[in-house]
Amino acid sequence: MSSSESEICQFYKNKSIFITGATGFLGKALVEKLLRSCHDVNAIYILIRHKKGKTPSQRLDEFLDCKVFEKVNEIFPDYRKKLTAIEGDLVEPFLGISETDREILKKNVNVVFHSAATVRFDEPLKIAINMNIFGTKKVIDLCKQMENLKVFVHVSTAYANCERSRVTEEVYPPPVQPEKILEAAEWMDDGLLNLITPSIIKNKPNTYTYTKSIAESLVIKECKEIPCCIVRPSIIGCSWKEPIPGWIDNFNGPTALFPASGTGVLRTMLGHLDAVADLVPVDVVVNNLLASGWFRGVEKTKKILVFHCTSGNRNKLTWGMMEDYGVNCFFKTPYEKVFIVPNPHFTSYKSVKYFRTLFEQLIPAYVMDFVLKILKRKPIFVRIQQKIKKAVTILEYFTTRQWEFTNDNYLMLINNLNETDQKLFNFDVKDLNWKTYVENYCLGTKIFLMNEDVSKIGACRKKIEKMKRIQNLAIFSVYAIVFKFILLRSAHFKAFIQFLFEMAIKFRDYFLKSIQF
Template identity: 45%
Template sequence: MATIPEYYAGKSVLITGATGFMGKVLLEKLLRSCPGVKTTYVLVRSKAGQSPSARVADMINCKLFDRLREEQPDFAEKIVAVNSDLTQPDLDLSREDQDKLTGCVHIVFHCAATIRFNEPLKDAMQLNVLATQKMVSLAHRMKNLEVFIHVSTAYANCDRELIEEVVYPPPVDYRKLIDTLEWMDDKLVSLMTPKLIGERPNTYTYTKALAEYLVQQECGNLNVAIVRPSIVGASWKEPFPGWIDNFNGPSGIIIAAGKGILRTMRASNTAIADLVPVDVVINTTLAAAWYSGSQRHTRPKSVLVYNCTTGAINPFRWGEVEYHVISTFKRNPLEQAFRRPNVNLTSNHLINQYWIAVSHKAPAFLYDLCLRITGREPRMMKTITRLHKAMVVLEYFTSHSWVWNTDNVTMLINQMGAEDRRVFNFDVRQLHWAEYMENYCMGTKKYVLNEELSGLPAARKHLTKLRNIRYTFNTVLVVLLWRVFIARSQMARNIWYFVVNLCFKFLSYFRASSTMRY
């Protein structure tokens, strides 16, 4: 077979969701590593008064595209913004744009989706299922289409413990559900949602499962592959380590922990944190399109599914995530931290609620009270409320583990030549988690919070100040407890003297043993 860059040479590619986190990484990697690609069409809607072209121009001016800008200064000429709204009939494409896309596109990457876990079912169906149906319909009209890649999620079938690389039939016929939702009012849909989604935790995983089945049922003679990433995090290597540009998923939790705002979280220390770097997902996606496109004339048509996960190959647990995040931020603290980084993971609901009250709500209330007294706008309780909503959404995924089958991913690696394996690396056996997590944390500092490394000395001084304040507070608290309780009770005094005497004897014994050794 041709190499991956050779396969993409001279071809036109269509990308949905190109302004999203994964979409823009896909666009950058495709243009940088496959310089022979002819044109990349990106479906973008107008937003906040900005035209699609203006939104794309803003997007490619970000840090992510710096390396590409150095290597290929004219790369923007290959990007064509197409005005489209995936929720509208015919994707809101003009007749001229429809003719253009159906006449020249060779490869489709359908990345667009709503990633809000708590999206109302009707909205999630519009963006994740109906939009996919419209994209498949458009693909059927494309005269030169070689492959259609649908980006799903590894958690589409999270109601199963073992998840294989197959499309599972959903419990509800998606066609009947689409028809039913058309006449139902929002209140009735909201009441029915828990029954519909069953053991799945949210509408996101439910609608992504429906979308997978829809693609399988309606693809017909299309050459289709499905890529299922797990929890997508910062980049591993490309275009540079630790790149991240949003607070979504684990990134917001990591930042909250670094700021000292997050102190407790409901999670299992031993549960596998199936984080997967965004560049691993993108390299898998580009390679999947290459393999299916190159084999379209010789391989029987079937929907290939790729579980793009790390848990089965290079497991990493939530307790380890917590350790590396805290240790990184203690060495390289975030600026103006609220408290020193320290997070307690617990799987017990009652213990978690206790620590939320003691470590989250009480300090936030006192901090806001101080702000009010000094005439400033209170803000910490609002921050804590938003943080708790994010944690509730993630609890399901931080408390469970799954077994993933990744045979197709292994097969894909084996089909690639040595140079392609180097340039489009997605072999997570090579991933060193400690290094990755440090780069991830530093990426949130540099690219999300825009904090310069030159500010580290001041941030470290601030952290030392917070430590001294904590020690002073604890000392005062012990003295107060002594005065209120221990000094007034003979029994308490006896217990106190016994403990002190025991400690003194232990230290004396330790000192005597050390003297005898020397």
């Protein structure tokens, strides 16, 4: 398919692009797609900070060694020349960018994608403010100085307004004005701010959604003279098609549920089976970002439009479907290290969750750690359960509620793409087969996160079948012991059995008489 027929490719041709958050999951997918489908871009500048003693250049080399770039490396072996690491940090003054690099960005950059943020839901409020609000302001301030800026694309989240059950594609009034919260964060010490965080965020479930909501209002306020748009993805999951089905590179969000459930260490969590699990593949989000940037950049509108990148209104997936598809996957493509036969389920009842967690997770964890101690090995299972409890508690806010995200702008954008762009930059989820997607998701976590060999799937299946037989035998043995040594010794139980036996004989006699008659 020729890129000359693509309006989106033509828009990005010879453009210089600045990306924040490029080293994250979404950022990697965005860079890869630009290099593969919009190879005629002039340059891509990536904001990278020092981390763990590694320079931005070293981190860029590691970044490009990721498996996600294998396809673009085959097609365009010289793609690395398009990339430049810009040393900086979102929390530093002026983004920590040197004066020399700032001048390069001011003169050359045409498109900015701002996806950098702290996505930890339990992040201390001050850190979340500095990253998600103050960091956004610094990026906007830099954009204002860019001489040839065509568009600024701000990546938000569909859950920025999660206190509302119905969310439209508009920016709502913030819980507090951006300048007020920035001012408070500057003079208030961390301890005090953490202490009063619940009273500050009020009906927001966490600091992430709280700060992302305020960041949106900041964009509206500060970008009146800047061509801008906002994209709100829902829960970003593994890739659907590009560049590899099932590609994932982190355990964030629902991704952690796959290995935790598939290895048997997570058995239950709160969730409504009929509630929408608004997953959206990462490649769908990337294509939406590029299309949104094109739409605003060619000035088809001069408004700051909000685009919901969600799936619930277009192709519904429920948590009940996730449960069914996931359980099947755990036996079709099982993990190598399965501790207990997988049997995960959502429940709407806290009491059911409590007892299942106690008897199927915590008690086995303590028993297995006790065995490890006897074998003079490091106990791990109780610590794993503590991590799972923390992650599950955060996710349960989203698995026990339902939202309607309107998508008028999203559909309008799809309708504005020509036939070539609808294929090259497809972000319409109406044709997504969720069963196949969940299977690829499970397989992706096995390959890319657990680093397991797919050639051993056959052996893994035999192992899990053997575990099922052993488990069934153990359960039968327990029932037999209970029946023989406890119930049969009970006078009440014996009387009950005798009553059932006598009733069965009477029913038989009555049945035989009715036949003779």
